[in-house]
Structure formats: C-alpha cells, structure tokens
Amino acid sequence: MKESRREFLIKSSCALTMTALATQMRHFGLMSAMAQKVDEQTTDSAVPSDYRAMVCIFLAGGNDSNNMVIPNHSDATISNYQTYFNARNTQGLALAQASLLPIAVPRMGGLAYGLHPSFGTVAGGTNPGIHPLWADGKLAVVTNVGTLVRPTTKAQYQTASHPKPYQLYSHSDQVNQFQGGRSDTQTFTGWGGRISDLRTVPDNPNDLIPMITSIAGAQLFTAGQTTLPLAIANAGTSLSAVLNPAGFNTTAASQARLSAFNDLRGMDLDSSVVQAASNVTNQAIAANASLQTFQEVTTAFPTSGIGQQLKQIARLIKKRGDLGVNRQIFFAQIGGFDTHNLQINNQATLLGQLSQAMRAFYDEMVLLGLGDKVTQFTMSDFNRTFNPASSGANVGSDHAWGGHHFVLGGGITASDFYGIATASNGTPFPTMTFNGPDDADSGTGARGRWIPTTSIEQYAATLSRWYGLPDADLPTVFPKIANFTNTNLGFMQPPAV
C-alpha cells in the first residue's frame, strides 16, 4: 500500500524522541500536513474524478509583447500595422509585415493580427511551433494584462488618490505582483501557493509530492502559507536523481550514516533558521522515494533550458497516477527578456525556444490523452515601452506595463483575443499611440506604456476556476478580486463537474 506524504512525514517524525517530536510538531512542513485539515477548510471536499494541471511559464525580465502580437491589418479606425511600423521602424525595432505569422481574430471582427515569426518553424527546431495551434483552436491570447489595484483609466492614473500598483516598472515588484496575485501590497505567498494551501487536502488526499512543482527554483508564485513547493532540476537530471542524496549504498555503515543524516534534521530546531533549512530538506527526502522510477516521454523536446524544464514536467505528469495527484500546478521560467538592447536577435531566439518547448509539451500531453487537461499560460514582469530604447543593431526597449499573454491547451474555449475592452477603441487591444488614451506616459516624451485593461487577478481567476478553485475561494486566493467585476474572461472551459 502506498504511503501518502502526510503519513510519511508523520511517521518519520515518530521515529524521533518525544521531545524532538514536540518540537518537530511545530515544524512548518509537518504543520502544513495537519493544519490544513483544521485551519484551511475549503468549501468543496469531493475528490476530483479527472486530472488537471496548470503550467505557468514565466518570461523573466519583461517580455516585449508589442513584438509578440502585432496588428497585421490596415483598418484605420484602430491601431494597425502602419501605427506599429511608424513607432518602431526608425530605430530598427519593427518586424517586417511579411515576416508576421497571420492569425484571424474573431473578437477583432476577423481582422488579421500577426505573431512574431519565431512562433512558426525555426532553424534547428523539432516541431512547427505554436502558431499552427491557433487554427486548431488551442491557442488563446489575453491582451493588455497587467498589475492593477482597480480598473484604471488614464485620467484615474493621473489622479494621485486613485490606488495604483506599487512600484510600476520595477522588475522585482512587478514580478512579485504577477506571482503574488495582488498589486496593492507586498505578499509573502503566491497565487499558486495559495491555491495549493486550499486544494491539496481535498484534491490530492493520497499525494506523494506537493501540489506545486517548480523547475525554476522556489519562487513567490509557488509559495503558500502552509505548503512548500517541490523544486527540482530540469530534465537534464533524471527524476530519480533530482532529490536523491548521493554516495550511499546498502552496507550497514552507509545505512547508519544515512539514518543519522536524516535524524539530525530533527535536532536543534530551537534555531528558526536551522529549522527552516531542515524543513526544506525534509520535504525533499519525503518526495525522493516516490521519484525513483519513471517512464521517459515520447515527444522530442528541445535542448533549451525551457525545453528541458517542460520535459521534466511532462515526466511528472506521465507518472501522476503513481504520485497520487489529481491536481497539479507547475512553474517554469525562461529568462533574458530584459531586452534594453540587442532585442531583435535575443527576443527572436527566446521566443523560438518558448514556442518549440510549449509545442513539444502540448504534443506530449495529447499523446498522454491530456490535451484538454493541461493548460500552459505565460506571465512576465511587464510589457516594454512601445518607443524603442537606443537604436540600430543595439535597439531595445524599456520597462513598461500592460502586455499580452498566451494560454495554450485543449481546455481553452476558442482561439481568440480575450480581456476587458479599452474605452479608447472598444476592443481588448490597446490604442498604440504615444501620449494617447492608453499610454500611461504623457507629453512629448511619452514612450507608450499601456495601462492594462485586464488585471492579473482576472487572468488568473479564469484559469483557477477551470482548475477547480471554487468561486467562494477566489477572494482568499485573490484578495483584491472584488475590485474587478468580471472574474471570468471566458477563455477557459468550465470546471470539471
């Protein structure tokens, strides 16, 4: 019979002396196992009958989504390709219209938009990229998403009393708001972590690993109050080795050392810092045993960092039955998007890696019969200035605000643009005019920092509801959600019944 993670943690602490146990009981990780049942009762306790997972891909550094989703039409009533070209071509940041990968967008009256050419076939690629999935109805774009405390117009933005996200345009703070799921104040937990706090016990009662796994370190998104993420290396390391203490064998002496290695973590917990370190190591050891066997994925994944991260996630999903998990949240990251310079080449490379990796992952999920059960979505620090920074071969762009994001998987409703329409043009795509109605900047030096029309809470809540977070729990996970009327942007199918 399989032993759940809670049983393991409780059992392993029983091996300790009673004094150590008493201390260990106060120990964060173990507390989480038990406290959840008493403290964090959630509103819905039926164990799900299907499997679902959300895969967050963080584009670290602030992706210039102005060059990711581009108007490819000449409709003069809204921002069109010429608007884009005029703003970016002089300095060398405009992509040629012929290079754009066309998508037809129902929400925009069927007008053509274009994806960055890296989302198609790329040199050295192993698959056709994610662009073809638009036509298949598996790829959605949520436009002009960003950090907001309340819906904000330009006039409100210019009003001192209107609440605004703290420290706009600062990497660390905007990352924390995206990952933390609120923009009015700093938080110690992320929205993925808070879902995990609430849903681990009802959804994964027989889990052998935590609800959240990160292949990119334990970042804020993954941190809950009572749950810690599993953080492991990418597929360059076999699952059986990611958490395995090396150098032990079956001799008595070796086993005695291993047993002492484990026991020491139950001692000297009067130091909070020592205790915190021991707790993380305990989580690792608890998960290690369940990762010793796995089946390799079928699809060829790219060798890029993001490719290997998604491959490791695919391995875990393939083994979901063994791990006793019905709901999982994953976190992966691709860095290098802080393109203050050399953007043309660098962003093309990164988006190519992203597209190849997302496509390989999607293909693998389809092979596993989970095409509609696993949803990939992007987040990023912020969008970048529409006005380029520097020029020529060095051209880049600076920190800005609202940007576009991808949602990929069979769980979406249809390939389209989603998000709240801007008052300036009645569509969810911003009016790309310097010092215009959607530009937070004013005056002659305005650089095009779009005021988001859709908050990260609205974006995340739509995903979370599909995942199975009950509506009643939305305010716990997203404390400022009440500031936004529409908490379902419609890009995801309904939750499982």
Place this chain on the structure above:
Amino acid sequence: MVDRKSCLLLKFLSAGLAVFLLFFPVLAQDVDDPNPDSPTPVLLSAPDSTRALTALPSKMTRGSRFKSEPTAFALDSQITLYVTNVELMKDEGASAFRLYAEDSRGRMYRFPVLDFQPVKGFDGVYALTVKVRDEIGFWQQPSENGDILVNVTWRGLTSNRVKLGLGKTGGDLKDEAGATPTPLSGVPYNKSSQTPTSEAVGYRWSGDRIRFLEQATFGPTPALDNRIRRIGLRTWLTEQFEMPYPSVANPYPDIPLKPTTAPTDCDNNQTIPDVPVTCARDVYSMYLPQTWFYKEALYGDPQLRHRVSWALSQVWVISGVDTQQSSWLVAYHQQLSKNAFGNWRQLMYDVTMNPAMGNYLDMIRSTRTNPNENYPREILQLFNVGLFMLNQDGTLQRDGQGNPIETYTQNDINNFTKVFTGWRDCNIAASCPNLVQGSGAPDYKDPMLLNPNNHDLTAKTLLAYPGSTTTNIAACTGCTGAAITNYANNSVNQALDNIYNHPNVAPFASKLLIQHLVTSDPTPAYVGRVAAVFNANRTNGAQLKEVVKAILLDPEARGNIKTDPTYGKLREPVQLMTNLYRQLGVTSADGAGLSDGDINRFPSGLAQNAFNAPTVFNYYPPDYVVPGTSLLGPEFAIFNTGTAIGRANLGNSLIFGQINVALPNTPNGTRLYLAELQAIAAADTTSNQLLDVLNQRLMHGRMSSQMRARIITATNAVASTTPLARAQAALYLVFTSSQYQVQR
C-alpha cells in the same frame, strides 16, 4: 611537525607576507580586544510560574511574595514586559530588542518594540513596551485563544521564554521542557551565563574567533585562528586593511581586449587551432576570473578585501551572462576591490563610468534621442536608495496611513536618464591607456568617454528629499564641444551627489553589507550603528574601512555564543564550499600542489555561478523572507528541495571525491585534505576527539550533545580499521547538517 599541506600554504603565503612586512613592519601590535560576550537577557516572570511579569509591585521588596494575577491581553493592546541582565551602550534602546511570539500552532510572530526604559527604583530592570500585533505579516494575526510563548532577543542572544495570555490564559501551549520561573526577586541574574575558555593571551574566545573568520574571510584556517588568538581582532583588521591586493602570488588575470564580434579565430593568426587553444575560453568566458577568484579565496592573504569585494559584487552586480569578455569583468572587479575600503561616493563614480557596467545596464548606448532607463533605475533602486524612505536604522518610514513612502517616481527616472546619456567606450588614445588602435577591439577597461552629440542638454530635476540641496540642473543652452563635455561631467557628479546625499544611502548600504558579512536579519540598532559610522565618514577616503570595522566589531556580530533563534545566515554556496576547503586544507588532486581554482562547478550547480549572476538582482534578493517564518533570509531564495539535496551532494563530492586533472581547464585538480582528521580518527577509536575537532572548527564549539551523540553512533558504525572512512562519515554528517549550513 609541519605537514606537507601547511608547507604549501606557507610558501604561498610567505610571498605575500614578505612584501607586506617590507612595507608595514611596525603595524602588528597587540591591541586589547574586549570580552565579546554580552550578557544573556532575562525576561521576568511571575514568582511561581513562567507567566510573563506584566506589572511591577509598587516598590521593590526583595524576598516578598509579590504575586501577579494571570492576565490576558487583547490583540493590539500595548503591554509592558520586564527585562533584566542587559548592559546597554550609549543610545542603545528599543531598536536593539525584538520580541518574538509563538502560538500553539507553531506559528511565529514578531511584535513591534515601542519603548525600552530603565525602571526607577528597580536596579537593572527595564520596561519593554510592545504592541501585541505581528509586524511581519507572513501569517494572519495570532488568535486570541490562549497562551503564547514570547522571548526577547538582543545582540544575537535570546532570553528565556515566558507565557503570555492572548485573549485568555491557558490553552494548548505547554511550557518548554525545563523552563523555570525568572522572578523579580532573582534580580540580579548572572551577568554572563557563559564561561569563555581560559587562554592566557590575545583573543581568547575560540568560538568567536571562528565566527569572526567566517564573517571576515572565505573561511577560518587553523593558521588564521592561531594568529587571531595571538594578535586579536583589531590588529588583524589593521593588517588586512593595509595588505596589498590581490596576493602577490595570484595577480589579476591580464586578459587582452578582443573584438566584440567573437571571431572563430580567437588569436587572429588565420590558422586553426588557436595558440593557445584556450584563447576563446580565456577571452570570451569567465573561466579566468572565476579560477583567479577561487584561488584568492582559498589561499590568498588579503581575505578581508576579497570578501568585501565579493559582497560589493553582489550589490553592484554585473554578470558574465551579458558581459562578453572576461577582461571587462576583471577591470570592473578591480574598481570594486580598489574601493572596498574606500569611499562610497568614489565607488559610485567609478562604477558609473565603468564600461562593463555601462554595457551591462546600457548606459554606454543611451543617447539623447534614444535614452535608456536601465542604469538610472538600478543605481537608485538596487545600488543606493531603494524603493522606500528609510529611517537611519533601516526601518521603513510610513505616512499618516501607515503606508511606506516611495523614494522616487518614473519622472525622476526620466530625469536621471537624461543625465546619463551620451557616454561611449573609451576611444581616444591619449585618454585610454588600454586602447589598442587598429585592433578592432573596443576599450572596455578604461572609463567611458562622452560623445557630446549624444548628451541631453535640457534641464533636469533631481531627487528632492529632506536635506536635499541642489535639485535642478539647468539646460546647457547653446553649448558646443568642450562646453558640453564639462556640462555632462558636472551633471553626472551633481546627480551622484544628489543620490549619495539621500538619507537612505547610509542605512541601505550598511544593511546590505551586514547581511553579506554577518547576519541576514540584523536589528535596526545594529544597522543604525553602522549607518552612523557611514555618515560620520562621508567625506573620508577610507569610509568603508570604518564601516567594515563597525560591522565586524559590533556586539551583535561578536560573542562567543549566539543563542537568538533568528540569528545568522544560511551559508551561500560559494562560502559553504570555501569554508570547508580552508578549514581542513585543500590541495591539487595529487596532494602535492595547490588547487587550480577550477571549482565553480559546485556552487554553480547550487544556483550561485560566480560572476554569472542571472540578473542584476543578484543570485538572491536581500529582502527575501524565509517561508513560514518572520525572518529575512536572502540566501534561502536559492535554497529549495532541489538545492537542499544538492548541498548534501556537494558534501559527498568534496568529502568522498575530488576533482581530477583534466586538461586544459583543470591542470591541477582539487582535493580536500583529510589526513589530519584521519590521524585523529585513528588515534581515538571512540571518535570523541574527531567530534571535538569538528565541533571546534566548524561549529564554534556549540554542537548540541544530541547531535554529537548521533554522529558518534553513525561514525562508529564504520570499522575502526578504516579511520579515513570514519573521518569522512563524521565530516559528511556535520557538513550536510542544517546546523552547519546555517552560519550562526
């Protein structure tokens, strides 16, 4: 007997020492170092229970049975607790104390200390006023459903824990085992509960010597420990401040500048392979600075400057990730180390004009018509001022609504951006000694020069803050040529002065340096003391020398024993490795020579790839809060399930393995010196001596008896006929323990 390893070390050190003694023959005098130990604070309880004393009798009547009724307190109430057995310095008060609380669910809270005053008529007793409200916010506020346990911490020491009723008394929380009442009638308590080891001369406190060397170097060595025992901390610091850097035996790598479009033919002689074959590695990768850095860390004499430069490189971050050539990074590190004991304002200028930073944060390509906000933003946010207004002790200032106050706006960034436009790589032979004209290699070593055509000549507004003086730079109307250059240079200096004079800089810089050297979550009092030294030396060319001295000699840093549960820092991967290597000794793979320094693979696998920080935010952020706690713990940001096991596996690699010779990158290899521990294990089959040595060298002599007994059992499970295996087993268990991973 002098063993082989010490001989090697001696040879390496003597080269540097000889030069040093030549120039500074009379500096090494014994300076009397005071006893580093502060007394352990005592929280007073009721006479007959461990319930907190929250009111005093009307007058001190010794021996009388003053009885306090069990009282409960509401959330948000102000209460007074009574503390004794402390000795305060001038100006030391509330900000030196922290009050931690734990509830029956094991959750940890910190209550703000509002006041700390001596109590009239009660000699040695202080009234500590706190608000019953968690000030960290990791958890929701504690429930008013019974007793919580509170303790006060001061200078890295904790008091006993006493019970406090929250909402009501009683509940699930039990006293700690062995807790006894600490009644008022017991005052005065022992001034010091610690018994320093009795050694005749010099700095006698063996636990604190090790602690000091962990803070000031890349790891204690027996030789350094002896030296400090003999000459004391202050004399050693003086020696370090004056010592040439880097070690004579380990000069900075001298790497030529090459074209920025990396040619396939690195040596440019039109034939393949390159001569040497390592040309591309040496020029375009961080291999040389990394191996140089580790050799200096493992063997170098000027440890303190190396350590402080390393700390500065994690504040003023550039990274090999976006720095194309190692020569650029070396020139940058030279600026940092030159200023490590210098003046912060000079450091600001040198870094601002450095082309590697110019490249990394884009100032080198920011122009009047296409400005770039990267450097202007980070010189404020990450390097000097931070996002919010600070008090001089590093705590946040708050407005009337209790919100933090932002230090600058996007408009300020825009203005600073204008100031920093127009600089380019050094391109005039007369001003650029490193420029080789016609080589096709731009000069990324010498300070940047202005291209007057690209500088913004419009007016700028600088930061306005309490005490700010000049906040405007007038437009340069009708300026041309040299007038623009003068104007631009003046503007940059005005802008840097404007930043340097911001009241945040002293606490901001001081706290970061404390975090890198001593402890992750220093008290405001500690930050305030160091910031005061920073401010008192604003125009001193040796300002940072005074700051570093203040950090390392502060009573919160010093002490033979530290008991505060929140004290210390998780060892960062680089220092985790170098501390072990230095404490036991490290040689080449064959044991006959020195390590080649090609050891970055280890910390790199633990999310700390030296000189290749992932972003300008360094490997970990200074404000990271340890999950589940109320503690700052920057290094915990790269400590997760994967890297936790990675650290254990680092121990396995270092202790049971070695790095073998592999040409061309690993000419010598690296091996931990274990013969000494092996001999000790052989001499004493009970393993007691082995544990004594490990305890003294790695754990400040504070290993718990429980831990010691557990390790001895496991060690003795290894056959006594294999003493090396015993030494390895014991060392592995100490090194991989959380108790060691956290430097306390």
